Amino acid sequence: MPVNTHTRQIIELAWSRILGIEDGAITEASAAGGHRIEVPIDDQPLEDDRIATFVRLYGTSVLYGPSWLLDAARGLDDEVLALESTMIRLGAGHSARSLGEWVLYYADEVPELDRSSTVAVSYEAADAQEVEAQCPADDLTEVGLSGLDSTFTLIPDDGAGTPAGRPVAGAGYEEWQGLIAHLGVLVRPDVRLMGLGSYAGAVAMEEAVTEGLIPQWRAALGNTGAQRVAASLGFELAGSQTTMLFDQ
Structure with a gap:
């Protein structure tokens, strides 16, 4: 069942904060029909500058990574960039290895729960x-x-x-x-x-x-x-x- 608008905005807010962008950035992009947001991490703290992640959420996408990756990905469709194989190929010169390719799900209602006696x-x-x-x-x-x-x-x-x-x-x-x-x-x-x-x-x-x-x-x-x-x-x-x- 689709989540309601308020729940969706909270999800978008959470991911905006996770990815280090303005609180309303993903929600505003989604309202405008969706587009890719680029987050360069060249100036991030040392522990964060070896991670790249590509998130697609409700029609908007965010690519968080170093400038060389953002440049290399700019001509690719989101469907292609979301592939683990694509990310590895783009990072081949930097000894890239995958940390995972996942699908994301959300819910704002709890399923009816009949308490078990066993x-x-x-x-x-x-x-x-x-x-x-x-x-x-x-x-x-x-x-x-x-x-x-x-x-x-x-x-x-x-x-x-x-x-x-x-x-x-x-x-x-x-x-x-x-x-x-x-x-x-x-x-x-x-x-x-x-x-x-x-x-x-x-x-x-x-x-x-x-x-x-x-x-x-x-x-x-x-x-x-x-x-x-x-x-x-x-x-x-x-x-x-x-x-x-x-x-x-």
């Missing part, structure tokens, strides 16, 4: 870490569950409040700019495709909205499982993000 929700970081201990390393890198600001872990329950097994899934969020809740979900491999990821994600969304944050879902391009979870939670596709790291 799993309880734990807020303890140790339980999130136990879910991670049972999952492949690639999943840990993509989600980073135990490192999120808030985590919610599902533990089998006998219906009377007594744990009946090891944690099966977890979700959480990282707060961005005090406006967005960047969600992550992790499910133990042996219990996937049972709806646990969607349930955990809905719990995290509910908590985020209660805290006045807008839920964000970011799925790696081609990760159909993550995209299915996004659809099940009512997220709206809003754009994409492609990021690379390069030598100076």
Whole structure:
């Protein structure tokens, strides 16, 4: 379901701040029909001057990177520039490597959540870490569950409040700019495709909205499982993000 205008403007505000541009820049560009905003980072602090990112959001795009990249990308369509392969090609002379190509989703409503009588929700970081201990390393890198600001872990329950097994899934969020809740979900491999990821994600969304944050879902391009979870939670596709790291 599409987010409302106010929510969209808050999302645009958050990304404007993340990318170091004027608060209303993305909203104004979108209202004018959308165009590419260039953010040169040549004078940024040292820790930031080796990162380049290209964000597309509601018809407007922002390229954040060094001047040589902005110059090289100027003749390319947004659809082409958003490709991981394009960014790597443009940065080939600077030992570029990809940090990811993702699709971005947002929601301003929480899906209806029927509380389960078979799993309880734990807020303890140790339980999130136990879910991670049972999952492949690639999943840990993509989600980073135990490192999120808030985590919610599902533990089998006998219906009377007594744990009946090891944690099966977890979700959480990282707060961005005090406006967005960047969600992550992790499910133990042996219990996937049972709806646990969607349930955990809905719990995290509910908590985020209660805290006045807008839920964000970011799925790696081609990760159909993550995209299915996004659809099940009512997220709206809003754009994409492609990021690379390069030598100076």
